[in-house]
Structure formats: structure tokens, C-alpha cells
Amino acid sequence: MATMTSVAGPKIKTKLPGPNAQRVLQGDTKYISPSYTRSYPLVAKRGRGVVIEDVDGNEFFDFSSGIAVVSTGHCHPEVVAAIQKQAAELIHMSGTDFYYENLVTLGERLAKAAPMSGPIKVYYGNSGAEAVEAATKLARYHTQRQGIIAFYGSFHGRTMGALSLTASKVQQKRRFLPLIPGVTHVPFPYLYRRPQSMSEQEYIRECVQFIEEKVFKMTMPPEECAAIIIEPIQGEGGYVPAPAEFLQELRRICDKHGILLIADEVQCGSGRSGKWWAIQHSGVEPDIITIAKGIASGMPLGVTMSRASIMDWVPGSHASTFGGNPVCIEAALATMNVLEREGIQNAETVGKHILHRIGDWVETHPMVGEVRGMGLMIGVEIVKDKHSKAQTPDDRDRIVDLAFERGLLYLGAGASSIRIAPPLIVTKEQADIALDVLEECITIVEKEQKK
Numbered sequence: 417m418a419t420m421t422s423v424a425g426p427k428i429k430t431k432l433p434g435p436n437a438q439r440v441l442q443g444d445t446k447y448i449s450p451s452y453t454r455s456y457p458l459v460a461k462r463g464r465g466v467v468i469e470d471v472d473g474n475e476f477f478d479f480s481s482g483i484a485v486v487s488t489g490h491c492h493p494e495v496v497a498a499i500q501k502q503a504a505e506l507i508h509m510s511g512t513d514f515y516y517e518n519l520v521t522l523g524e525r526l527a528k529a530a531p532m533s534g535p536i537k538v539y540y541g542n543s544g545a546e547a548v549e550a551a552t553k554l555a556r557y558h559t560q561r562q563g564i565i566a567f568y569g570s571f572h573g574r575t576m577g578a579l580s581l582t583a584s585k586v587q588q589k590r591r592f593l594p595l596i597p598g599v600t601h602v603p604f605p606y607l608y609r610r611p612q613s614m615s616e617q618e619y620i621r622e623c624v625q626f627i628e629e630k631v632f633k634m635t636m637p638p639e640e641c642a643a644i645i646i647e648p649i650q651g652e653g654g655y656v657p658a659p660a661e662f663l664q665e666l667r668r669i670c671d672k673h674g675i676l677l678i679a680d681e682v683q684c685g686s687g688r689s690g691k692w693w694a695i696q697h698s699g700v701e702p703d704i705i706t707i708a709k710g711i712a713s714g715m716p717l718g719v720t721m722s723r724a725s726i727m728d729w730v731p732g733s734h735a736s737t738f739g740g741n742p743v744c745i746e747a748a749l750a751t752m753n754v755l756e757r758e759g760i761q762n763a764e765t766v767g768k769h770i771l772h773r774i775g776d777w778v779e780t781h782p783m784v785g786e787v788r789g790m791g792l793m794i795g796v797e798i799v800k801d802k803h804s805k806a807q808t809p810d811d812r813d814r815i816v817d818l819a820f821e822r823g824l825l826y827l828g829a830g831a832s833s834i835r836i837a838p839p840l841i842v843t844k845e846q847a848d849i850a851l852d853v854l855e856e857c858i859t860i861v862e863k864e865q866k867k
């Protein structure tokens with residue numbers, strides 16, 4: 417594979433953080449917003465494939481993909497070449513006010529890959545939150561209804577509209593209330609955390625009934641609901657897939673009441689699940705899909721795509737100066753080439769390999785409550801013990817820190833899970849190295865717990 421690195425494994429040469437990293441960290445503390453949530457002091461300098469080199473020459477395996485973004489790996493040569501070529505020709509011309517060809521080229525390409533049939537239209541923004549803002553504004557515009565249903569555990573972004581839909585961590589909302597009205601949160605079928613007395617099927621049914629029997633009968637008339645927005649695999653919420661039957665039920669509810677189904681695929685989309693879009697695993701077609709992160713390998717691009725009949729807003733309704741920037745578009749086109757040629761298939765193959773390798777951690781490791789996921793979006797839930805299933809964020813964070821010290825970049829997700837989200841070009845050999853390190857770190861923390 418073109419992007420395969422020759423590096424056998426991570427190489428840590430200095431104490432972490434090293435001297436150059438410490439200098440950068442001091443400047444960061446002085447000048448950069450303290451609202452960011454860094455887990456450990458990785459100061460990146462350059463990247464290639466799955467490898468990130470820091471400012472002190474230490475080499476790490478990036479199993480976070482820069483938070484699920486570098487789908488083709490760091491600085492994939494085809495993506496770099498596309499960016500360089502376009503940057504020398506036209507950097508910006510605002511698709512809001514003028515025309516240029518690659519805006520259409522990518523629109524056509526995305527339409528062909530869309531998870532819904534029929535004519536498609538595409539709106540461009542710059543981020544996941546913007547894609548979500550556009551999706552919900554479009555849903556309100558098209559339906560002329562106000563209500564939106566979102567899920568507990570969901571993360572849709574931090575702008576005021578997207579934040580209104582988010583229900584992940586209360587810190588994200590503290591001192592920002594009130595947000596936009598009309599949003600109702602409902603339970604997400606997080607199967608591992610269902611009530612003990614219920615089977616998976618009963619729990620899924622209960623979550624469906626909550627919408628139909630409680631929300632629609634007590635708080636929101638269904639004919640005033642514009643959209644239901646769901647991440648087919650919750651990302652920040654802990655890498656939790658929505659069961660296919662649940663997504664099918666949402667489709668039924670939406671069809672019954674003229675509600676639009678929005679799939680937020682900002683994190684789980686762009687091939688990460690082993691199909692172009694995670695919702696395709698359920699056979700459900702959404703009405704609107706939001707895309708960002710992995711679609712342009714790290715260049716800022718957000719996409720809101722819907723059936724053409726839904727995107728009926730008139731000029732001036734919604735736009736963005738930078739949305740659909742020509743350089744970002746070329747990065748997306750090159751990314752789609754790599755993903756279609758090898759990345760999506762590789763995500764499925766290596767993802768299965770990982771699940772096969774670590775599936776038995778639930779039996780062999782007292783602190784591993786569940787291993788779950790699709791493709792290269794895999795969550796490992798850390799618990800105090802199997803019986804109580806008590807979440808233990810401190811232990812999870814310690815595992816992530818220990819992995820960093822050993823040259824592996826993992827990130828937490830949800831209250832107590834670790835996300836395994838390498839670039840989609842990762843090899844099985846690289847995955848094995850990363851999993852060995854992760855297992856070693858889990859074992860260390862388990863031993864510490866026994867003392």
C-alpha cells in the first residue's frame with residue numbers, strides 16, 4: 417500500500433514531554449484558549465501514514481487519526497499533491513457568490529456515494545458543527561416545523577444550534593444556556609447499559625416507545641417535529657452503534673409523521689465503518705446526512721447532503737464564505753479516490769481483525785466491560801468490575817496516558833471508553849502492535865486496582 421510506513425513501531429527517545437515539547441506547552445498555556453481538552457502532552461510536528469513525529473523526534477502510532485479525521489493517514493501523498501496543485505491555481509473564490517467547477521465535481525461524486533436514492537443536492541460548510549447547523553436549518557425550512565428530536569449521549573458540535581442537539585457532557589453546556597428551543601432529547605439504545613431486567617429487543621422497543629408514547633403524546637406533537645437527528649454510531653458518546661432495528665424503527669416513525677431523518681455521519685461516516693456511511697449497515701435511507709472530519713483528510717470541509725426535493729431553500733437562506741473552498745474540495749476528491757480504492761475495504765478487513773483479536777478481552781480482562789464497533793470505529797469500555805459495570809473515567813484516562821508513554825495515541829470516548837480509530841490505511845501488523853500496547857496498559861491498571 418502506498419501509504420504503508422516502514423516504521424516497525426513507535427519510537428520513544430526522550431522523556432515525555434521532551435524539551436522542545438515543554439517549550440511549546442509553555443507557550444500554549446500562555447496564549448491558547450484553555451477551553452481545549454488535551455488528554456496528554458503530544459506536540460505534533462509531522463505525520464506520515466499512521467505515524468506522528470513530535471517536536472523531539474519521538475514517533476507515535478496515531479490510533480486517534482487526529483480525532484477521526486485523517487482517514488487516508490497523515491499527509492497521504494495523493495492528498496498532498498492535490499492540495500499543492502490546487503493551491504497554486506485557485507485558493508478561494510467563495511462558492512456562495514461565484515461558480516467554480518470542482519464544487520460541482522465533488523457534489524456529483526458525493527451524490528453518487530450518497531446513502532439515499534434519487535437526485536441529491538449538496539451544501540458545503542467548513543466543519544461538522546456547520547454541517548449539523550445546515551441540516552437542522554434545512555429541516556426547519558423545508559418542513560416549516562420547529563421540533564427536533566436528538567439523543568442522550570449524542571455529540572453534534574459546539575455552535576449554539578449544534579450544541580442544543582448535543583447531550584454528551586454537561587460541561588459543554590455549562591454557562592451557555594439557554595440554547596435554541598424546540599429540541600427534545602430521548603434515550604439512545606446503548607445496549608450494554610440497558611436495564612438488567614430487559615433483553616436487547618425489549619430495550620430497543622422501550623426506546624422507540626419513548627418517542628411514540630411519551631414525547632409524541634406528552635410534549636411534542638408529531639406534526640410539529642421537523643427532524644430526528646442520530647449518529648448511527650455515537651462517537652463522543654463512547655463509540656456506541658445504534659442497533660439496525662432501532663434505525664429502521666426511526667425510519668418508520670419519520671415516514672408516518674412526515675419527519676426528516678438526519679444521519680450525523682461527521683465521525684462515523686467517510687468509510688470509517690467499513691461502508692461509505694454507517695447507516696448503510698442498517699439498510700435505512702436518511703433524508704439528510706452530515707459529513708465532515710474524514711472526508712477531506714484534515715482539510716476543513718463540512719457537507720450537508722439531502723434529497724434534492726428537500727433542499728428547497730431559496731437564495732440567501734443559508735451560506736458560508738469559505739464553505740466548499742477549492743483546496744479543501746481537491747483534498748476531498750483525492751481522499752475519496754484513496755478510500756474507494758483501498759481505505760473502505762481495508763477498514764472492514766482490519767476492523768474485523770481487531771475485533772477478532774480483542775473480542776475475548778471481555779473474558780480475559782476484569783476491567784473490559786465491552787468491545788464493540790464496526791470497521792475502524794471500535795470502542796473498548798472500561799469498567800470497575802463486570803458485575804456493577806460502574807464507569808471509571810480515571811482508570812480509562814490512566815490507560816490512555818500509559819499508552820501515550822509507550823508511543824500509542826488513543827483517545828477516550830464517553831465516560832469510560834477508549835476509542836480505537838486509526839487511519840483507514842492502517843495495516844494488520846500496525847494494528848497488532850497498537851493492540852499489544854493497549855492490552856499491556858489495561859493489564860497494568862488492572863494490577864494497580866488489585867493492590
Ligand code: PLP
Nearest residue numbers: 543544545571572573651682683
Ligand atoms: N457531529 C459529530 C458526530 C461529531 O463527532 C462532531 C465532532 O466530534 C461534530 C458533529 C462536530 O464537528 P466539528 O468539531 O468539526 O464542528
